[in-house]
Amino acid sequence: MLTTVKKIIELFKVRISLTITLCAVSGVFIMPHSNSFSLNQFIILIVCTFLSSASSSAFNQFYEKDLDVLMPRTSQRPFATGFFKSDSYWLFIFFTLLVISLSVAALYLNIATAIYLLLGAIFYGYVYTIVLKRSSIYNIVIGGLAGSFAVLAGSAAVNPMLSVPAIILSLILFLWTPPHFWSLAIAIEEDYAKAKIPMLPNLIGAKSSSYVILSQTILLVIISFVPLLFNMGFIYLSFVLIGGLYFLWKSIILVFETTKKNAMSNFFASFIQLGLLLFACIIEGLINYI
Numbered sequence: 001m002l003t004t005v006k007k008i009i010e011l012f013k014v015r016i017s018l019t020i021t022l023c024a025v026s027g028v029f030i031m032p033h034s035n036s037f038s039l040n041q042f043i044i045l046i047v048c049t050f051l052s053s054a055s056s057s058a059f060n061q062f063y064e065k066d067l068d069v070l071m072p073r074t075s076q077r078p079f080a081t082g083f084f085k086s087d088s089y090w091l092f093i094f095f096t097l098l099v100i101s102l103s104v105a106a107l108y109l110n111i112a113t114a115i116y117l118l119l120g121a122i123f124y125g126y127v128y129t130i131v132l133k134r135s136s137i138y139n140i141v142i143g144g145l146a147g148s149f150a151v152l153a154g155s156a157a158v159n160p161m162l163s164v165p166a167i168i169l170s171l172i173l174f175l176w177t178p179p180h181f182w183s184l185a186i187a188i189e190e191d192y193a194k195a196k197i198p199m200l201p202n203l204i205g206a207k208s209s210s211y212v213i214l215s216q217t218i219l220l221v222i223i224s225f226v227p228l229l230f231n232m233g234f235i236y237l238s239f240v241l242i243g244g245l246y247f248l249w250k251s252i253i254l255v256f257e258t259t260k261k262n263a264m265s266n267f268f269a270s271f272i273q274l275g276l277l278l279f280a281c282i283i284e285g286l287i288n289y290i
Contacts, residue, residue: 018275020053020120020150021046021208022063023173024279027154029285030165032231044108045157049150051101052117055094056146062090063129071191102166105153112160113153119128122151126130143175165230168223169281173274176219178272179213181198181250186210186263206263210255214268217251220244224277231288234281243276 027035061068061079078084098121126219129270136142141166148170154276156165161196183201185192186206192199221244228237251268254262 003249006228007083010085011058011061012054013061014054014055017053021049021277022113023147023150024049024154026169026281026285027151027156028158028289029164029282030151030169030227030231031155031158031285033288040056041109041157044104046115047153048101048105048109048113048117049153051097051104052121053124053146053150055097055101056121057058059091059094059125060129062086062094064133067134067197070195071188072192073188105157109157110160112156114164115124116149116153116156120146120153122159123149133197135198137200139198140181141178141224143211144174144181147173147177165227168226168230172220172224172277175216175223176270176274179216179220179247180215180267180274182209182213183254183263183267183270187260187267190259207258209249210258210263214251214255215249217248222247227281232281232284232289235287236277238283239276239280239283243273247273 028042028045043194061077062073065077065079065086068077069075074080079086081086098111102114105117124143124146128139128146131150131238132139151170152166155169156162167230182200186201186209187208189199200212204212216222224244225237232262247266247269250262250266254266
């Protein structure tokens with residue numbers, strides 16, 4: 001029973017789905033305070049975002065089982081090992097979860113929120129998983145829009161009209177994805193080569209990729225300060241400065257010494273940078289709400 005629960009958690013990529021949900025939450029708090037947005041709506045947003053992300057993540061594993069079995073990092077996933085049989089009823093379950101999440105979001109929040117959640121699921125489940133992953137170097141670049149749409153879903157739950165702060169935060173999420181995944185791609189370059197997935201390091205080499213990662217990180221760090229022009233304050237500045245400089249430093253180290261160890265270190269540094277930024281948005285938003 002415990003093993004089955006662990007496999008279900010792995011199937012729905014709970015950690016990734018929680019990260020996407022955190023993006024949606026940050027989208028809520030980057031918006032100006034609104035008395036019309038209730039706690040119940042906030043909880044509904046969290047549940048709907050998590051379910052929509054989990055359903056597309058599970059579909060990703062269902063569709064990619066032939067690739068997952070080739071790479072040590074993913075070879076123990078439930079469909080790759082055969083722990084769960086890849087029967088068609090799984091597709092019905094994933095589709096049902098997605099429809100429920102979108103329907104609840106449309107009914108209890110607004111249509112705009114549901115549309116952004118749908119776009120996130122489409123870009124991850126279809127555009128990234130089916131169309132781009134096996135064929136294009138831009139696979140993770142476009143796939144990263146899933147996080148960007150989660151931010152827009154969160155902001156739309158407060159106000160369906162697009163706002164500049166929400167657009168900026170969604171851009172930050174979009175810029176964060178390439179250096180994050182390309183760092184991982186350097187660390188496990190052989191895995192992607194074995195699966196014939198066209199990741200940047202496999203096409204231009206690890207050293208050249210490290211320069212691209214550094215340039216992307218510099219751009220990301222610069223853009224991450226733009227929300228200070230709107231409703232972010234000192235806490236946001238402090239968190240973004242610490243996280244941005246740390247990520248930038250690790251990216252510089254990767255350029256000077258392009259090893260798998262430093263690539264993995266940069267990969268984890270990206271998590272720290274993003275986590276500090278999102279929590280800063282939430283803390284600043286909470287202060288504004290209070």
